[in-house]
Amino acid sequence: MDNSQPVATDSPVLGIGIAAVERDTGLGKDTLRIWERRYGFPQPLRDAFGERVYPPEQVEHLRLVKRLMDQGQRPGALLRQPMADLGALVADGGATVGADDTADWIVPMLKARDIDPLRAELAQRLARDGLERFVIETVPALNRRIGDGWMTGEIEIFEEHLYTELVQNQLRSATHALASRGTRPQVLLTTLKEEEHLLGLLMVESLLAANGAACVSLGAQTPIADIVGAARATNTDIVALSFSAAYPWRKARDALIQLRAALPVATELWVGGAGLAGRGRKIAGVRAIGVLRDVAPALTDWHAAHPPRARH
Amino acid sequence: MDNSQPVATDSPVLGIGIAAVERDTGLGKDTLRIWERRYGFPQPLRDAFGERVYPPEQVEHLRLVKRLMDQGQRPGALLRQPMADLGALVADGGATVGADDTADWIVPMLKARDIDPLRAELAQRLARDGLERFVIETVPALNRRIGDGWMTGEIEIFEEHLYTELVQNQLRSATHALASRGTRPQVLLTTLKEEEHLLGLLMVESLLAANGAACVSLGAQTPIADIVGAARATNTDIVALSFSAAYPWRKARDALIQLRAALPVATELWVGGAGLAGRGRKIAGVRAIGVLRDVAPALTDWHAAHPPRARH
């Protein structure tokens, strides 16, 4: 990552510095140091001036740990493990069925930086398979492939960003094309503060739009007060929120209760995303949508409960 | 920023923690602490447990300092200043002529999160003014307005991200629309490692494309070896790089010399961006483009030096 530019950050082949590890893995410097103190891992080398130098294998291992933590695992168990079959854990948590070689095509294109062909390929698959199948099957498979690639160091951060951006653009333009204002239900989509993953939200938005809902997206990280305000102002039927697995469960619960209380009773509150999937007990007045496939049925339910002419 | 969600990060009105300041200003925790030690500013309050609590005015001041540093100023001078007329310095460095109220419309739209109208507005201005005027006048004015807004705390980070993304999409689709492969010169655009600002590059790309050049963008943060490889593979006439003001001058110089040496002699090397604007002395075999307006003339020069039929 930092080689091939002999002047700066001289890290020939032995390893990289702590700042680079933070950049590559997303683990903070303090965290890296205290793991070393507490668990004995990682155990970086030291350069001439006593600064930590992390060998590539350790960085890779850290990436794996981070990935598992993003899936809800806790570091203590992971780091005490003799660095053995963590791959098995990945399979457990990530619902990786293994038959994901269908998404392998993305990697070489990304690595070759064939941006235009990549965009074209995505557009073509979207057109061929249809929006729903694209969102429910293709994109999750790609996400998994990219996630795995990042974990092994095969994919670099900015390549992941590039991928995310391209997919988001596809979804946005597709959604935009079939945007139908004025229909029901009117759905307000957004994400809570400190939750910045936009892709999941866009996927839901496109599914909703594909099923005839009128969507308004507030983007990410909207304060609760703003959500309530916007919902009131636009006479929203449903507020839909997305949580990534990294989002702390209790915070989500508290925020949802608070939001539910502040929202008009007629406004439904739907939540989804990996953060709520496994652990979620029910919260009164909040509808949890576990899988993308359940979006369309949920809309059907809504329509059943709200006969066309009964409004106003 | 962190209020309106009474449960988390309880910071009523007195101030915010050091992590939040890092997030808001982009200044590292270590930097904040050592400034306090060395220069006596900032001087945060302490909460019940001795942790730093930064009052809003200090955060705002820090934002201003950071902004000036991004324009090339050094902290020592800024922080010793009795926190007085730093605004004057902004005017000096940023070429802010003051008549920027033409860009004020962006702020309310951004704050209202009117995403679709905002996209439409940008698209309309692009169509009305033409790509060149849009890139040379409108976008820089908007950038300045957003930068100022961020500095004063008027604009939040994710709103800035949103803006950047929207403009980038406009530029990308506009450039894509008039892409003409096979014409000359063939230009390879990218950014060096550790330089991630993509907007400037996109602006240049669109200008080049508008003037008939065939552009290939490698995205941001390409290692030198990859640039050389791609240039060779695609038979590139010109390699164009962009540097933000924050990029260390010497690093840029060294990298450029190295790149110039590795590139075929027939391949020109063009550089631009605020990072090279003021201070740049000439480097042999590298063409510095100070202002966006100079892109078109540079292309004209190239055509003059390379008569249409002389190739191969």
Added chain:
DNA sequence: CGCATTATTTTGTCCTGGACAAACGTGTGG
């Protein structure tokens, strides 16, 4: 037995103060 509340562990962030390398500005000589 489900759900909420409290105790206990786990885990990340913050603190202080010291130290040095990289970046910068300046001055001198070619």
Added chain:
DNA sequence: CCACACGTTTGTCCAGGACAAAATAATGCG
């Protein structure tokens, strides 16, 4: 006008201690 050497400025890193927030386990209640 440009290259190199020198002192200064400035950011990042280190160590070890400490506590708050999060997660888990244990407990009580309907």
